[in-house]
Amino acid sequence: MADEITETSQTVAAGQLRAIIERIERLEEEKKTISDDIKDVYAEAKGTGFDVKAVRQLVRMRKQDQAERQEAEAILDLYKAALGMV
Amino acid sequence: MADEITETSQTVAAGQLRAIIERIERLEEEKKTISDDIKDVYAEAKGTGFDVKAVRQLVRMRKQDQAERQEAEAILDLYKAALGMV
Amino acid sequence: MADEITETSQTVAAGQLRAIIERIERLEEEKKTISDDIKDVYAEAKGTGFDVKAVRQLVRMRKQDQAERQEAEAILDLYKAALGMV
Amino acid sequence: MADEITETSQTVAAGQLRAIIERIERLEEEKKTISDDIKDVYAEAKGTGFDVKAVRQLVRMRKQDQAERQEAEAILDLYKAALGMV
Numbered sequence: 001m002a003d004e005i006t007e008t009s010q011t012v013a014a015g016q017l018r019a020i021i022e023r024i025e026r027l028e029e030e031k032k033t034i035s036d037d038i039k040d041v042y043a044e045a046k047g048t049g050f051d052v053k054a055v056r057q058l059v060r061m062r063k064q065d066q067a068e069r070q071e072a073e074a075i076l077d078l079y080k081a082a083l084g085m086v
Numbered sequence: 087m088a089d090e091i092t093e094t095s096q097t098v099a100a101g102q103l104r105a106i107i108e109r110i111e112r113l114e115e116e117k118k119t120i121s122d123d124i125k126d127v128y129a130e131a132k133g134t135g136f137d138v139k140a141v142r143q144l145v146r147m148r149k150q151d152q153a154e155r156q157e158a159e160a161i162l163d164l165y166k167a168a169l170g171m172v
Numbered sequence: 173m174a175d176e177i178t179e180t181s182q183t184v185a186a187g188q189l190r191a192i193i194e195r196i197e198r199l200e201e202e203k204k205t206i207s208d209d210i211k212d213v214y215a216e217a218k219g220t221g222f223d224v225k226a227v228r229q230l231v232r233m234r235k236q237d238q239a240e241r242q243e244a245e246a247i248l249d250l251y252k253a254a255l256g257m258v
Numbered sequence: 259m260a261d262e263i264t265e266t267s268q269t270v271a272a273g274q275l276r277a278i279i280e281r282i283e284r285l286e287e288e289k290k291t292i293s294d295d296i297k298d299v300y301a302e303a304k305g306t307g308f309d310v311k312a313v314r315q316l317v318r319m320r321k322q323d324q325a326e327r328q329e330a331e332a333i334l335d336l337y338k339a340a341l342g343m344v
Contacts, residue, residue: 014254016134016136017136017141017144017251017255020127020130020131020136020141021141021148021255023127024127024128024141024145025145025148027123027124028124028145031117031120031121031124034113034120035117037113038110038114041106041109041110041113042110044106048102050102050103050106051330051333051337053330054333054334054337055107055110055337057334058103058107058334058337058338058343059110059114061338062107062111062343066343070344072309072311072312075309076312076315076316079189079312079316080316080319082185082186082189082190083186083189083190083193083316085316085319085320085324099340100340100341103337103340104340107341137244137247137251139244140244140247140248140251141251143248144251144257147252148257152257158223158225158226161226162226162230165223165226165227165230165275166230166233168272168275168276169230169272169275169279171230171233171234171238172242188308189308189313189316192299192302192303192306192313193313193316193317193320196296196299196300196313196317197317199292199295199296199299200296202292203292203293206288206289206292207289209285210282210285210286210289213278213281213282213285214282216278220274220278222274222275222278227275227279227282230275230279231282231286234279234283
C-alpha cells in the first residue's frame with residue numbers, strides 16, 4: 001500500500017521534474033542564441049576595424065555610475081603617477 | 087584640411103561605435119531577462135520541493151553524451167571504491 | 173608650502189604603495205608556482221593511466237561532508253531514475 | 259585466478275591513487291594559505307587607507323607589456339571621447 005502511494009507520488013514528481021528541466025533547457029537554448037548574437041556583434045565590430053577589447057571595456061564602463069567611475073579613474077591615475085607608470 | 091578629414095572620419099566612427107554598443111547593450115538586457123527567467127524556474131522548483139542542486143546537476147548531465155557519462159560514472163565509482171568511499 | 177607637504181606625503185604613500193604591490197606580486201608568484209605543481213601532479217597521474225577528470229572529482233568530493241555527499245548522491249539517483257536516465 | 263590478479267592490480271592502483279590525491283590536497287592547502295596571505299595584504303592596504311580596487315588594477319596592469327598597455331589606454335580614451343564620456 002505504502003509502496004503504491006510512493007510510486008504514484010514519484011510518477012507525478014517525475015512529470016513535474018521533466019517539465020521543469022525542459023523549461024530550463026529551452027531557456028538555456030534561448031540564452032545561448034543571444035550569447036551567440038552578442039559574439040556576432042563583436043565580430044562585426046572587429047571586422048569594421050574597431051578594437052574589441054576597448055569596446056568590451058566601454059560596455060562595462062557604461063554600466064557604472066559616472067561619478068563613481070570618474071573617481072575610480074582619478075585614484076588609479078594618482079597611484080600610477082606615484083609608481084612612475086605612464 | 088587633414089584635421090577636417092580626421093574629424094569627419096571620427097564622427098562617422100562615433101556613430102558606428104555608438105550603434106554597436108547600443109546593440110550589445112540591448113542583447114545583454116535580453117540575456118539578463120532570460121537568466122532571471124531561469125532563476126525563477128529554479129526558485130519555483132525549490133518551492134515545489136525539488137532539490138535545486140540535483141536539478142542543476144541533471145541539466146548538466148543531460149547535455150553530455152550518455153555513453154561517455156556512463157563511462158565517467160563507472161570510473162568514478164571504481165576510484166571511490168579504491169579509496170573506500172561509500 | 174602646501175605643495176611641499178603634499179609632495180612629501182605622496183612620496184611616503186608611493187613607498188608604501190610600492191611595498192604593498194611588491195608583496196602581492198611575490199605572493200602571486202608563489203601561488204603560480206603551486207598551481208603549476210598541482211598541474212604537474214595531474215599530468216603525472218594522467219601519465220600513470222589515471223582518469224584526470226575522475227581524480228579532480230574525487231578531490232572535490234573529499235572536501236564535502238560524507239553524510240551530505242551521500243544524501244546528495246541519493247537524491248540525484250532518485251531524480252535520474254524518475255527521468256529514466258541510467 | 260583472474261580475480262586475484264585484478265585485486266592485486268587494484269590494490270596497487272588504490273595506493274597510487276591515494277598518494278596522488280594526498281599530494282594534490284597538500285598543494286591545495288598551501289595554495290589556500292597563500293591566497294589568504296594575499297587577502298591579508300589587501301586588507302592591510304585598505305586599513306592604511308589605500309583604495310583596494312585601484313591596487314588590484316595596478317597589479318593587473320603591471321603584468322602587461324608597457325607599450326601594449328599604453329596603446330590600449332589610448333584607444334580607450336579615443337573611444338570614450340567619441341562617445342562623449344569624460
